[in-house]
Amino acid sequence: MALVDFFVANGDKILELTLQHVKLVGLAVATAILIGVPFGIYISQRETLANLVLSIAGIIMTIPSIALFGILIPILSIINQGIGFLPAYIALVLYSQLPIIRNTYVAIKGLDPNVRDAAIGMGMTTWQRLMKVEVPLAFPVIMAGVRVAVVLTIGIGAIAAYIGAGGLGVYISRGISTSYTVMVQAGAISVAVLAIAFDYLLGYVQKKSAPRQQRKGLT
Amino acid sequence: MKLAWDRLVKWTLIFSAFCSLLWAYNTGAFDFILEYPGDFRVLVVQHLKLIGLSGLLAIVVAVPLGILVTRPGFKKLQWIVVNFANIGQTIPSLAILALAMSYMGIGFQTAVFALWVNSLLPIIRNTIVGIEGVDPAVLDAGRGMGMSQRQILFKLELPNSLYAIMAGIRTSMVINVGTATLGFLIGGGGLGDLIFTGISLNDMGIMLSGAIPVIFLALIVDFLIGGVEKIVVPKGLQRNVNLI
Amino acid sequence: MIRYTNVTKIYESAAKQVRAVDDVTMHVEEGQICVFLGPSGCGKTTLLRMTNKLIPKTSGSIEVGGKEIDSLNPIELRRSIGYVIQQVGLFPNMTIEQNVAVVPNLLGWDRVKIKKRYEYLMELVGLNPDEYRKRYPWELSGGQQQRVGVARALAADPPVMLMDEPFGALDPIIRERLQNEFLNIQKNVRKTILFVSHDIDEALKLGDTIAIFREGKLMQYGRKDEILSNPAGEFVEEFIGSERMLRRISLNTVGDLIRSMGGLAAKTGIMPMQRSNTVDVQANLRTALSVVLSTPHGEAYVVDEEQKALGVLRLADFHSFVRTMSPLKSSG
Numbered sequence: 186m187a188l189v190d191f192f193v194a195n196g197d198k199i200l201e202l203t204l205q206h207v208k209l210v211g212l213a214v215a216t217a218i219l220i221g222v223p224f225g226i227y228i229s230q231r232e233t234l235a236n237l238v239l240s241i242a243g244i245i246m247t248i249p250s251i252a253l254f255g256i257l258i259p260i261l262s263i264i265n266q267g268i269g270f271l272p273a274y275i276a277l278v279l280y281s282q283l284p285i286i287r288n289t290y291v292a293i294k295g296l297d298p299n300v301r302d303a304a305i306g307m308g309m310t311t312w313q314r315l316m317k318v319e320v321p322l323a324f325p326v327i328m329a330g331v332r333v334a335v336v337l338t339i340g341i342g343a344i345a346a347y348i349g350a351g352g353l354g355v356y357i358s359r360g361i362s363t364s365y366t367v368m369v370q371a372g373a374i375s376v377a378v379l380a381i382a383f384d385y386l387l388g389y390v391q392k393k394s395a396p397r398q399q400r401k402g403l404t
Numbered sequence: 405m406k407l408a409w410d411r412l413v414k415w416t417l418i419f420s421a422f423c424s425l426l427w428a429y430n431t432g433a434f435d436f437i438l439e440y441p442g443d444f445r446v447l448v449v450q451h452l453k454l455i456g457l458s459g460l461l462a463i464v465v466a467v468p469l470g471i472l473v474t475r476p477g478f479k480k481l482q483w484i485v486v487n488f489a490n491i492g493q494t495i496p497s498l499a500i501l502a503l504a505m506s507y508m509g510i511g512f513q514t515a516v517f518a519l520w521v522n523s524l525l526p527i528i529r530n531t532i533v534g535i536e537g538v539d540p541a542v543l544d545a546g547r548g549m550g551m552s553q554r555q556i557l558f559k560l561e562l563p564n565s566l567y568a569i570m571a572g573i574r575t576s577m578v579i580n581v582g583t584a585t586l587g588f589l590i591g592g593g594g595l596g597d598l599i600f601t602g603i604s605l606n607d608m609g610i611m612l613s614g615a616i617p618v619i620f621l622a623l624i625v626d627f628l629i630g631g632v633e634k635i636v637v638p639k640g641l642q643r644n645v646n647l648i
Numbered sequence: 649m650i651r652y653t654n655v656t657k658i659y660e661s662a663a664k665q666v667r668a669v670d671d672v673t674m675h676v677e678e679g680q681i682c683v684f685l686g687p688s689g690c691g692k693t694t695l696l697r698m699t700n701k702l703i704p705k706t707s708g709s710i711e712v713g714g715k716e717i718d719s720l721n722p723i724e725l726r727r728s729i730g731y732v733i734q735q736v737g738l739f740p741n742m743t744i745e746q747n748v749a750v751v752p753n754l755l756g757w758d759r760v761k762i763k764k765r766y767e768y769l770m771e772l773v774g775l776n777p778d779e780y781r782k783r784y785p786w787e788l789s790g791g792q793q794q795r796v797g798v799a800r801a802l803a804a805d806p807p808v809m810l811m812d813e814p815f816g817a818l819d820p821i822i823r824e825r826l827q828n829e830f831l832n833i834q835k836n837v838r839k840t841i842l843f844v845s846h847d848i849d850e851a852l853k854l855g856d857t858i859a860i861f862r863e864g865k866l867m868q869y870g871r872k873d874e875i876l877s878n879p880a881g882e883f884v885e886e887f888i889g890s891e892r893m894l895r896r897i898s899l900n901t902v903g904d905l906i907r908s909m910g911g912l913a914a915k916t917g918i919m920p921m922q923r924s925n926t927v928d929v930q931a932n933l934r935t936a937l938s939v940v941l942s943t944p945h946g947e948a949y950v951v952d953e954e955q956k957a958l959g960v961l962r963l964a965d966f967h968s969f970v971r972t973m974s975p976l977k978s979s980g
Contacts, residue, residue, distance in 0.1 A: 241417075247622040249582030251599050252615035259608045340496030344586065348603060357502045361589060366506045373502040377495040384494045545737025548702055548810070549751055549800075550727030563741035 206352035213277030225289025242283035250341040273350035281334035288330025292323035325395040332387040339380045436613040451594035454584045458519035470531025493525040505590040515592025530572025534565030574629040581622040649678040649840045655708035668694045670864035681841040683855035690861040730801030730809035738785035751804040769799040791822040898934035912959025
């Protein structure tokens with residue numbers, strides 16, 4: 186089959202593109218977690234701010250990814266980083282914010298109030314309560330948000346090829362413009378497999394991280 | 405105190421939206437639209453056709469399918485459909501479009517097909533979750549009182565799952581507006597034309613004259629479907645459901 | 649009205665066979681409340697749900713109103729039987745009025761008739777029809793919801809009602825109130841009611857007859873005083889509990905005791921008559937016993953409605969009365 190031949194012949198290139206892709210996604214999601222989780226915890230304590238933040242994040246989600254790339258390009262051109270890695274990275278971080286912040290917020294708010302009550306009653310400070318009790322319990326739901334973010338960014342990362350950020354989308358874009366069907370398929374299948382694999386992996390981590398009595402089927 | 409804060413926030417948002425539109429004007433975004441209104445209109449119509457057709461077909465297939473697999477005879481099928489939907493939703497939309505193109509060639513129809521596939525999945529999943537989530541006591545009461553299977557479906561299961569189904573439709577349609585921009589890449593036309601052309605020509609004006617209408621379109625679709633939700637979902641049930 | 653003949657329900661799984669209902673034969677008469685009583689898993693709910701064909705029976709026959717249910721269309725059968733469950737199951741997508749009107753609507757009644765019926769039923773269950781008409785189930789408390797549930801079951805005026813632990817999910821105070829009101833309603837409507845419960849006190853309070861089940865088998869069926877006086881076997885005795893005689897005498901009043909003994913001892917005049925040592929002639933005997941036990945000499949005055957003293961009740965009188973009731977049987 187032509188497709189299989191292609192994979193065999195271009196194995197290195199595919200690997201290189203995959204690594205580029207994973208690097209982009211990994212950095213973006215890691216950044217998003219570092220920003221989003223603390224922020225999510227913060228807004229879980231302040232309801233009014235929560236609505237605002239979630240609405241803004243929601244609005245960002247309605248912006249089609251290529252448009253967000255497009256908007257970032259002129260802004261970043263000022264520092265000569267118009268195309269390539271940086272705009273893609275920033276856009277991906279922004280897109281990951283909603284699932285991560287929202288899930289963190291929902292997770293912490295959704296905790297059994299009795300648990301919080303007991304922690305406060307035992308004399309824990311807010312910081313201790315959050316770090317020792319609430320975050321560990323909220324971990325599975327936060328993990329679900331990270332999972333959504335990863336799958337999302339793998340998808341959008343494919344589009345980033347169109348602004349020079351590399352990744353597996355390169356095969357799709359080049360394949361389409363040169364009418365090289367097999368290349369298109371190779372790119373599409375690779376990125377699809379990548380997404381499915383990570384989803385499965387993170388799903389496993391999520392299940393395993395749920396403490397015994399919490400297997401409630403949270404998505 | 406809270407109201408004052410909310411008001412402040414709302415006006416800040418409107419102000420910044422206004423500012424960004426001003427900036428857009430500066431870069432000449434609206435010049436393009438003003439100079440080539442005909443072309444612009446053609447693209448908008450193409451985009452509307454893409455999202456309209458794919459969206460409508462998605463709803464028409466996904467909701468009945470979701471209902472079907474919750475019926476007693478078809479529970480086995482449910483597992484297949486749910487997993488299929490989950491995997492399908494994981495696959496990046498660009499990949500779906502690209503694969504469709506590689507088998508079906510470029511063009512409007514391919515784009516509609518790919519967008520249709522992409523939009524099906526959230527709706528199917530939400531339909532299933534919604535119906536399965538109806539309180540079993542309610543169904544038991546209905547059955548014990550002498551409702552037929554059909555009556556239970558239409559009077560109990562559907563009204564009580566409408567919130568989840570509408571949420572799925574809304575999410576799917578709004579995302580579809582954005583995904584349709586990729587339709588340009590496989591020959592489907594639409595506002596993606598302006599966006600991608602703008603990027604490759606490094607012309608902000610052209611890019612924004614595609615991007616901003618798309619964002620507006622997404623917000624309008626969200627607003628409209630939200631309106632339909634309010635009308636259609638029985639008053640007793642408009643609560644906050646978190647479906648990811 | 650409802651006749652069970654050798655009714656059996658067997659659940660088969662790869663490993664074993666479970667007899668959820670084992671060869672039950674009994675007859676419930678019209679206008680009676682029959683309580684299906686027993687521990688969890690004894691088959692009482694299964695038997696109830698077999699009566700309106702929610703669960704198919706394995707063998708035996710069930711007749712409702714003289715007709716074998718096998719020959720009846722299940723949906724029509726259910727529309728002619730009122731059904732109340734523990735979790736209520738009010739339809740969240742409908743208003744209270746719409747909920748109550750469900751079966752009449754299914755049967756095609758006209759709107760005026762339905763509206764009148766709704767108003768009548770809401771008054772019957774103690775809720776203001778206009779106040780609740782447009783409300784939704786989630787706005788109501790548990791007790792209110794279950795009242796609506798009862799109204800809904802009575803809507804089409806079915807001759808038979810099936811009730812599966814309807815008050816089980818309510819707190820004790822509300823439960824007691826609903827039980828009392830339920831008895832009042834039954835005085836008005838005189839339905840044939842099958843009532844599932846696991847609570848012996850509830851069964852004694854509400855039931856005219858009681859059917860005690862264990863692991864699918866019917867252990868005893870009869871009027872409540874019979875069961876209390878003559879429990880059939882160790883299981884029934886233990887299920888009723890060691891306060892059996894106290895429960896038994898609570899079914900009778902002081903008046904019954906006087907009648908059966910042909911009179912009371914005269915006033916002895918030793919102690920003055922006060923509230924703490926008098927008991928009304930209509931009070932039940934368990935209450936009377938409590939009063940007698942609380943007096944210094946074990947004696948209480950019996951008075952009628954005008955507070956006129958009829959005589960003195962003594963501890964020994966209770967024992968004599970109990971002896972004149974049906975002879976007690978105890979196992980082994």
